[in-house]
Structure formats: structure tokens, C-alpha cells
Amino acid sequence: MRLTVDGVALEVPPGTTVLEAARSAGLWVPTLCFDDRLAPFGACRVCLVGVEGARGPVASCTTHCREGMVVHTQDALAGRIARNVVELVLSELPAPPAAHTELAQVAARLGLDATGGPAAQRWAGAVHEQSHDHRHPYLAFQHELCISCGRCVRACDEVQGAFALTATGRGFHANVTAGLGHGFAESSCVSCGACADTCPTDAITERFLVELEETR
Numbered sequence: 545m546r547l548t549v550d551g552v553a554l555e556v557p558p559g560t561t562v563l564e565a566a567r568s569a570g571l572w573v574p575t576l577c578f579d580d581r582l583a584p585f586g587a588c589r590v591c592l593v594g595v596e597g598a599r600g601p602v603a604s605c606t607t608h609c610r611e612g613m614v615v616h617t618q619d620a621l622a623g624r625i626a627r628n629v630v631e632l633v634l635s636e637l638p639a640p641p642a643a644h645t646e647l648a649q650v651a652a653r654l655g656l657d658a659t660g661g662p663a664a665q666r667w668a669g670a671v672h673e674q675s676h677d678h679r680h681p682y683l684a685f686q687h688e689l690c691i692s693c694g695r696c697v698r699a700c701d702e703v704q705g706a707f708a709l710t711a712t713g714r715g716f717h718a719n720v721t722a723g724l725g726h727g728f729a730e731s732s733c734v735s736c737g738a739c740a741d742t743c744p745t746d747a748i749t750e751r752f753l754v755e756l757e758e759t760r
């Protein structure tokens with residue numbers, strides 16, 4: 545199957561997504577809910593690209609390549625939507641994401657100010673209240689940093705098969721809980737760490753790191 549991405553001619557096997565094709569050509573496409581260890585989810589709308597003949601930008605992680613497709617990863621409308629989405633995500637956080645997190649790095653690559661400057665003020669409004677859960681012996685939940693990408697829930701289901709995490713709430717109140725709200729002690733968590741490993745914001749991370757930060 546042949547297509548071009550940003551003018552680069554590619555030949556890919558059937559079933560290849562546009563995101564996979566772009567990355568195989570060394571092109572960067574921003575993502576937040578995507579993890580190549582997990583089934584594509586298509587929720588964050590940050591990986592949008594332009595496709596000639598399409599009515600608008602498409603999510604590259606869930607769109608399969610077609611013969612003769614012409615893809616533009618630098619499509620102006622796709623880029624504008626991605627930047628707005630990431631700015632809105634940032635605007636709901638009570639503090640800028642740590643520099644090492646995937647969210648901070650995606651924001652930087654998109655040319656956004658993730659430090660609470662003018663971009664955050666442009667979308668000024670309610671921010672998540674701090675809510676920490678330290679009931680797990682090794683992991684900490686920092687619920688206020690959850691951006692509802694669903695990666696932890698899917699990692700727990702698809703990688704570990706533990707089904708310990710559940711997405712909860714809607715819109716601004718969307719979040720994740722362990723053990724149907726009774727915490728990790730009541731859940732089927734086996735402490736594999738897959739959720740922390742995939743989290744793009746440190747909403748789930750190693751407990752000792754959070755406790756270390758809290759003592760500073």
C-alpha cells in the first residue's frame with residue numbers, strides 16, 4: 545500500500561495507521577492518549593493530521609492508510625486544534641506539569657507555554673483540586689493531574705490483565721479510581737507499575753517520589 549506523508553513516499557502493509565506510517569518516516573506527530581503498547585484509543589484529538597480529500601483533520605492513531613493517500617502532518621487546522629486541546633488540558637491543572645512528563649514535552653514541541661503563563665491565562669477557569677491517594681504501598685495517585693487519557697486503565701487491562709482501574713466521572717470531573725473507589729487495597733492490583741509507566745502527567749507515579757517532593 546503506497547501513500548505520501550509530507551511529500552515522503554511510503555509503502556506500508558495493510559492495517560498500518562497513519563500515525564505509524566508517519567513515525568516510520570521519522571516524522572513527529574503529537575499524541576497524548578496514544579501508547580504503542582496499547583490499542584489505539586483516539587480520544588485526545590491531538591494526533592490530528594490533514595488528509596487530501598477528507599472533510600477535515602483526522603485522528604492519525606485510529607485512521608488506517610489507504611492506497612494513494614496524501615497526508616500532511618503540518619496541516620494548519622490540525623495544528624491549531626491540537627494546540628488548543630493541549631492548552632485546555634493544561635488550563636485544568638493546578639500547576640504546570642513537571643518538565644520530564646510527556647504532557648510537558650508535547651506542549652513544548654507544540655510551542656506552548658506550559659508554565660502557567662499567557663497560554664494558561666487565556667483559558668482561565670476552574671482547576672482541579674489537589675487530591676492525593678497514598679493507600680498503595682508503591683504507587684501514588686495525584687488525581688488533580690489526571691487528564692483522562694485512559695492510558696492507565698488500558699495498560700492495567702491490556703498489558704497486565706488486572707482490571708484494577710476504572711474511569712470515572714465526565715468532562716471536568718473525569719478521573720480514574722482503583723478498586724471501584726475503595727482504593728488499591730480492595731482492588732486486583734498486582735503492583736506491576738504499568739499504569740505509572742504509561743501515565744503522561746505523573747498522575748500515577750511512584751509513591752516515594754511524591755513523598756520526597758512533599759517533604760521539600
Ligand code: SF4
Nearest residue numbers: 700733734736737739
Ligand atoms: S500497578 Fe496495579 S493498577 Fe497499575 S497497571 Fe499494574 S495492576 Fe493495574
